[in-house]
Amino acid sequence: SQQGEEDPQALSIQEGENATMNCSYKTSINNLQWYRQNSGRGLVHLILIRSNEREKHSGRLRVTLDTSKKSSSLLITASRAADTASYFCAPSGGYQKVTFGIGTKLQVIP
Amino acid sequence: EAQVTQNPRYLITVTGKKLTVTCSQNMNHEYMSWYRQDPGLGLRQIYYSMNVEVTDKGDVPEGYKVSRKEKRNFPLILESPSPNQTSLYFCASRTGASYEQYFGPGTRLTVT
Numbered sequence: 269s270q271q272g273e274e275d276p277q278a279l280s281i282q283e284g285e286n287a288t289m290n291c292s293y294k295t296s297i298n299n300l301q302w303y304r305q306n307s308g309r310g311l312v313h314l315i316l317i318r319s320n321e322r323e324k325h326s327g328r329l330r331v332t333l334d335t336s337k338k339s340s341s342l343l344i345t346a347s348r349a350a351d352t353a354s355y356f357c358a359p360s361g362g363y364q365k366v367t368f369g370i371g372t373k374l375q376v377i378p
Numbered sequence: 379e380a381q382v383t384q385n386p387r388y389l390i391t392v393t394g395k396k397l398t399v400t401c402s403q404n405m406n407h408e409y410m411s412w413y414r415q416d417p418g419l420g421l422r423q424i425y426y427s428m429n430v431e432v433t434d435k436g437d438v439p440e441g442y443k444v445s446r447k448e449k450r451n452f453p454l455i456l457e458s459p460s461p462n463q464t465s466l467y468f469c470a471s472r473t474g475a476s477y478e479q480y481f482g483p484g485t486r487l488t489v490t
Contacts, residue, residue, distance in 0.1 A: 271420075299477055310382070310468055310481030311421075356421070360477055366411070367437055368421035 271367040272300070272340075272357035280375040287344040289372040291357030292337075300333060301358045302342050305371065311356060314342075347376045380405045382482035384469050390488045391459055399454045399485050401469030408474040410452040411436070412444065414465040415484075421468065427452055428474075459489040 272291045281287050291300070299318045303311040317324045317333045317340065324331045330343040340359075344351055354371040382403045391397055403410065411426040413436075423436030427446040441463055443455040452471075456463060466486050470479040 301477060303479075308466065308484065308486075310483050311470075311479070312481070313478045316477060366423055366479075368413075370418060370420040 272359045272369045274355065274357055274369045274372040276372060277370065278373045278375075280377065281347055283347060283349055283376055283378050285347055287347050287351070287374055287376070289342050289355055289374070291340045291342070291359070291369075293340075293357075293359040294338065295361065297335070297359045297361055299360050300331075300340050301360065302329075302331060302340075303356045303358060303368070305354045305356065307353070311368075314355075344374075347374075349376050349378045352376045380480070382469055382471055382480050384467075384482040384485050386485060387483060388486050390490065392490055393460055394458050397456050397459060397487075399456075399467060399469075399487070401452045401454065401482060402450050403452075403469075403471040403480070404450065405471065405473075405480065406449065407471035407480070408449070410446065410469065410471045411479070412442070412452070412454045413468045413470065414438065414463075415468065416465050424454070424467075459487075461489050463487065464489050 272293050275290045301316045302314045305311045315326045317331050328345045333340045354373045356368045356371040385400045408429050412424040413421045415421045422438045425444040427433040468484050469482040472479045
């Protein structure tokens with residue numbers, strides 16, 4: 269199965285700052301998704317970017333995808349304390365097996 | 379409200395005592411999956427199902443069984459639990475037309 273590796277593993281920023289986290293993967297993909305997990309809770313889907321897209325926006329989220337480098341980034345602008353969570357990428361080749369990485373733990377300090 | 383429910387949410391059991399964790403979704407989704415989440419290892423897929431009576435192994439299926447007799451339900455069965463199955467378990471579902479998964483609230487299982 270396809271697995272993403274998020275980087276950094278932990279990130280601490282002040283409220284109002286931007287947060288950037290990265291995802292790398294190894295094989296070709298059909299799409300890549302980003303999810304958020306609040307402590308101990310189920311993952312929540314944030315955004316999906318297809319392999320033929322380079323950038324996508326959703327509210328304060330901006331996702332980029334570079335298929336030549338097999339990498340993606342998630343940017344959260346003007347962060348809020350409520351953005352404190354773990355963020356996971358899920359690259360998908362279109363098959364059913366999906367593996368998430370260990371995520372990036374983001375702490376936004378008020 | 380569209381949701382995935384899991385029961386129980388917390389369970390402490392002993393080695394070898396069979397248990398079932400239920401998962402149910404009310405969105406008429408074709409695909410359902412089970413994951414376990416462990417510190418330092420991320421979420422790993424245990425089993426998935428593409429529709430009723432169609433299931434397949436994920437990355438870590440050993441020690442687990444599943445069944446999909448109805449579209450809405452996808453129970454996870456541990457026939458003889460062992461301490462290395464202590465983990466946080468998530469059920470998820472999605473439609474056939476979308477990759478977006480909807481996750482349940484999780485079941486924290488401790489096997490002593």
